[in-house]
Amino acid sequence: MSPFSLDSIETPAALVDVDRMEANLQKAAAYTREHGLRWRPHTKTHKVPELAARQLEAGATGVTVATPREAEVMGAVAEDVLLAYSPVGASKLKRLMALSRRVRLSVGLDSREVLAGLAEAAREAGRTVGVLVELDLGMRRVGVQTPEVAVALAREAASAQGLEYQGVMFYPGHIRMPMAEQGPALAEVSRRLGTFLEALGAAGLKPGIVSGGSTPTLWRSHEVAGMNEIRPGLTPFFDRASAWTGVCGWEEVAYSVLATVVSTSVAGQAVIDAGSKALAKEELPMGGYGALVDRPDVVVHALSEEHGMLDLSRTSWRPRVGDRVRVVPNHVCVSVNLQDELWAVRGGQVTGRWEVMGRGRGPV
Template identity: 65%
Template sequence: MPDPRSLTEIDTPAPLVDVDQMHANLRRAAEYCRAHGLVWRPHAKTHKSPSLAAAQVKAGAVGVTVATPREAEVMAQAVDDILLAYPPIGAAKLRRLIALPERVRLTVGLDSAEALRGLSDAAHEAGRTVGVLVEADAGMGRVGLQTPAEAVALARTAADSPGIEYRGVMFYPGHVRGNVGGQDEAIRALSDRVSSFVAALSAAGLAPKVVSGGSTPTFWRSHEVRGLTEVRPGTNIFNDRTTSEIGACGWDECAYSVLATVVSTAVPGQAVVDAGSKALAKEEIRAETVGFGALLDRPEVLVKSVSEEHGLLDLSRTDWRPRVGDRVRIVPNHVCVSVNLHERVYGVRGEQVVDAWDVAARGR
């Protein structure tokens, strides 16, 4: 069946990407990194498409970041430099990583001797060299070594392990999620903490060639983190409602939306669309507002609740009254989890469909 050529031919719910805005987002990110001497390694978890990974590399990215062996396998179709920012535990995952094409420069982030030992054994047995970044906890409290001394010990072990090339340190500032303009104290604390790890590693003769960090919420302030060499934003290829609400992008820079159809207006004060949690995801917004999404052209209209196949639009702040059959475009709170729910994403320019990408790395 041929791809649709216009929005009217697309069955709903369906994910759309404004291709011109997406490329503008890529250019802006690349320009920022060049201006501040930072290596750009975007996280592919947002789009999960090798074609879009290739577009990021064409725009200036050195390679991509991934979170799963499946993402690594798919992205290896398009890029030659991959960071797995997640410790591969277990023989099955290690076999898949080591089986990546030889041309792929593979780096793995980890925070334990156990993960390092398994990776070293697998790489050495295959006659392959895999890079390692020692992961430090920058304040999120999820994963990562807690002290510089622990990082030094693991880095030293990595440097002495067969099949392993110690390349540096990584962190994820996922705890810094406030408005970009109000991040001063958090960014200073982050910079101090990262600097303490870099200083300890350098003093031990293990100066990191790579200091990898960053996120979309902190992206535009990455240059304020002392010692940082590489940034790994994911969301900002598309942006989403959260990114806009915290000031990391403008609303007009949201390239991704879910096309939905109004299926009911029977209950006063609301309209129901055919995009629920299985299209938008049921993730609460990480900002000072409510709802699970907002209309792209009427951001005052929020998705006030979702069930599996139903999204309820709150009409209390608008005089717009939709009719059954009307179509709307919804910007979800979190684009990454929404994309992962779909098999195919459509690239659009105005009302025309100009491209389409399989979400090839979805699932495990």
């Protein structure tokens, strides 16, 4: 595709600064290499197979997905796919088993019910599916609660025909504070992980894979003793929450939503055509739903479905109807999920277009 001016794109539109993205990928690759960590990035953030391919080229050992659709889309470019989600129901299992035989599928799960259903589906399909026993290390969302249950589930995975016990996984999603303050929480995760690893080892079920990691804790992943794989999702893009935690600088955020000012009728405010159906509505402790790439002091202080309200109280800048701005949303994953496509940009030029293929639910 020949580059063309960003000015010709209809707003709202999702933009990816390709130079920033590339730098972010290289930084994550270098970090994981330095610390000997496997890197299986969660592709729910971008949902774009071309970007998963780019992550694999940069050194990722596989990809992580959350839904059958994402597995189908990413299975076209990745040979190693971890479904970090318990698949429940005949339809989901059938779709997973229909993935290309080239794909080594593994699944994170936390119950005997899910394990039994998966084993049966795998046997019927004549496949072998890897199993990671999901542990709860403090998030209190999913994951087995005690070493005893983990051992029992791992034992069942190890003996079930159709399954291969590969290790454990967890998601420290409860650690969302700024990076500098994460020490005690990470130490607690290490401690809890240790009790699980000890019990599994003692039972002869030492996990080969100990998969964890998150974007907020990304650069401190090496502090979690025993973890040998991370699955951060946001690394290619980052977002306002990432900048808030300090996992990236504001100038490193590669994703934004291009929007147009449509009204300046209310004093102290400019309204843009990117609302909750483009940016998504997620709260952050610092307030607001996004901020401008070039003017981080200008915050989206309120959102309707198709209107974003820019607070002009901390700036002397006075935009006019028709002006265009780039907004960094609080949470990039849910904003991407609202887009049909992402536009690759370099400076003021559009250099490519990616369909958000993993969006939606139906089969590819």
